[in-house]
Amino acid sequence: MTFELSGAHPARHHRVLVAETADGEVVGTAQTGIAHDSPRPGQGYVNAYVDPARRGLGAGRLLLGAAEEHLAARSAVDSYAWVLDEPAHRAFAERNGYRPGRSAHFLRLDLTAAALPALPQALPEGVELRPATAFAADPRPLFEIDSESTADEPGDVQADLDDYEDWLTHTWHNPSLDKELTTVALVDGRAVAFSAARTDGATRYGSAMTGTLRAFRGRGLAKLAKNTSLHRARAAGYTEAFTGNDSGNDPMLAINRWFGYEICATETHYTRELGTQWPSN
Template sequence: MLPFTLRAAQYPADAQAIAEVKNAADPSWPTTAEMLRHSYESRSPAHAYADVVAERDGRVVGVGSLGPDTFAHEDWRYWGGLLVHPEAQRAGVGSAIYEKLLRWAKARGARELRTMLSDLPHDAAGVEFLKKRGFEAKWERYESSLHTRNADLHAFDDLLARVAAGGIRLVPLSELGGPQHQHWLYELDWLLFQDVPLGLTLTRRPLEEWVKDELDDPTLRPQLSFVALDPTQNDPLTGPYIGYSTIGWNPAGEYAYIGMTGVRREYRGWGIAKALKVAAMRALAAAGGGEIKTFNDPPNQAMLTMNEALGFGRVATRTRYELTLEEHA
């Protein structure tokens, strides 16, 4: 008999217990029960998910999940994660959860599993765990950070003035609406993501699913997120929207993070993307300030250079690990 039991996770009942395990095991990206509930409730009923918890003495000590890779969906590819409370590590909890998830994936015909871990100390054991099971490092993502108290936001006054002189308006997401708003932003988001070097073949989510994931996300801060508008444009898909940058706020870690930042190709080179980020940083500073995290892939040199110019400094590298199940049947 193992000193713990495995069972299917139950939402919303287990949300708080799962959040506590995640926060203890991964302090770099803490979460809340509300964030977990939203993620669960936003899932598409068209896809299959597996959620497992390990209990010891009536307490949740480990969590694991598998589901579709929503950014690069294929029926045979799954994305997941596995975390064990530090007090329960090295006791077989992680191995038991992994084997249960692996059996579930194989039963569904999965041929590839993906996950992501950082090079921070708390993830060292997890990286070792993956490598022992045949996972290989396939893609890196750089995490950078900046606190508004260390940013010279007035250094970009001329940039904002030039963008405004070019007729471009930077409007908070909270001030935009109307029947076409969601559609324009949805189309713009998809257009911009085509040029982001993610190392993935992207798949598009339906509008309703995208709205739940992005605009209805409880961590999104519309008053800190900005859309760039060209009033002279009336594109059939994106209307006057030519770029945008979103800011989320992680209440568990009390820091902001940049979601998507991008500008349509024909408007690049004008400084609009940088201006969007500066507007967001100024809005955050005016709201009390705080740390901002951003994540970029090595091939995206333009964005990395821009972030350095804004004052962001590298704090971690997050690596995507992949396992080809056909070779590990």
Template sequence: MTAQFVVRQAVADDADALAEVRRTVYSYKVMSPAALRYMLTVSMPEERFLPLVGEVDGQVVAWGSAGLNPWTSDPGQSEISVYVHPDHRKRGIGSALAERLHQHLTEVGAIRIRTFVQPESLEFAHSLGYDGARLMHFSGVQLSALPDQPPTPEDIELATLDQLDPRAVYTADTVSSMDEPSDSPIDAVTYDAWLDEIWRAPGLDKSLSVAAMAGDEIAAYTAVEVAGDRMWSGMTGTIPAYRGRGLAKLVKSVALRKAGAAGIAWAYTSNDDENGPMLAVNNWLGYQRVQTEHGLLRNL
């Protein structure tokens, strides 16, 4: 007899179980239980974030979330995420999560939904009305096998983010993100929201995140998120005026070495297929592709 499942709203105490399911489904995505707990408890009111879990016999086996994207000036943009433990698929859990989340997005005024899915989930996503051609590549590198660190230019000094004013990091982050490949521009990020969702998030390790300083200005930086013996490059960006000088390669190389010295074994990252410069940087660093997800859209 097939066990029945229950869909309910996620709470902070689900974080540990969710981290285990997430690592099983996405071995190449790094998020600690502490970071998951923070995500479940801290969100912008205008995001209208709804987190759900699917349970079988009291055990969390699936996750679903949806909310509006408040970091873009493009109205009605939203995101959805659904994943189910491989041992509990084909039982209707994913469909039940998607149905509740789509209803929620309709109620809060979403116009368009974005999601990313693994190749084996494409058929399921298409059946729900999603389509698109974007590709997101995920890759990893073992930190014991890095190339030599590039030299630091004479007019550049290196600093870790814990040494810097968060306002300066916010400026670098928002300016360098403006032309990131995306379905909607990332052009409406307020400082207070950035502090809550990025700077204060427990996954961000500011002592391992590195910036290239041109005087008092951040020219380039890379943000490191940590979970156990793995790390994730949350964002690597260069201010447009300093591009073409190899600074992204430099700060990422320094950060990976710091992480390795701190006992982290593996680093993972993702890059849009259209982001040729960062793909080249990661190839030089020795990253090997482990998965490609499909970026899909659905209009409501």
């Protein structure tokens, strides 16, 4: 949270809002800002959370209203929110004028119990695997893979990664990025696929992005990089692996089922057009 706030791109206008009672008890929070890397301008986001034990006080609606004011003041035209696929959460979003769009799954893999697919005894000709630390002097090849993969990722709000310096600041230098476990596949010496890993430094491993340059897709290189990363994560003592996929991203969902991941939660992207009147209920 500290890194995200202190290092946020100025055009993102990222803010964290807090709701508290009169006696100072924090009962909710919201993160809001502008999707500045979207090719379509004016796309805002707000994700609000209220302590389940303190619902019914109006904190969620106050947070949502304050976040939308922040977005409208910065020329946002739409407000997007990720909403857990639970009746109470969906009902709150719809009462406040939000309408559902695409959904996404969170998936979990128990590294202590899963039988990971075996690693190949030999790599295909011309293919080699390296950790991201091998690119410490020049990570631009990984930026290029990330940029192409992100552009092709399904979702309601698209993103264009075209600012290398911003990528260095917010992705490459993110303290949660584990460059030893992040695994890169090279073909004839060129980096063409990777599986980026973020960890808590203790037990939890998360896949940040797995992707391949368009010209090299269909060869199983991203799967190979991710499998290698997962094996190395388990050997390093990580016990849980998490990832997320758009529910329409069938190729990645199939890959993750092959690894043994199971869906542990689902959320839906809701949106409201700013400038329209709030519902009265």
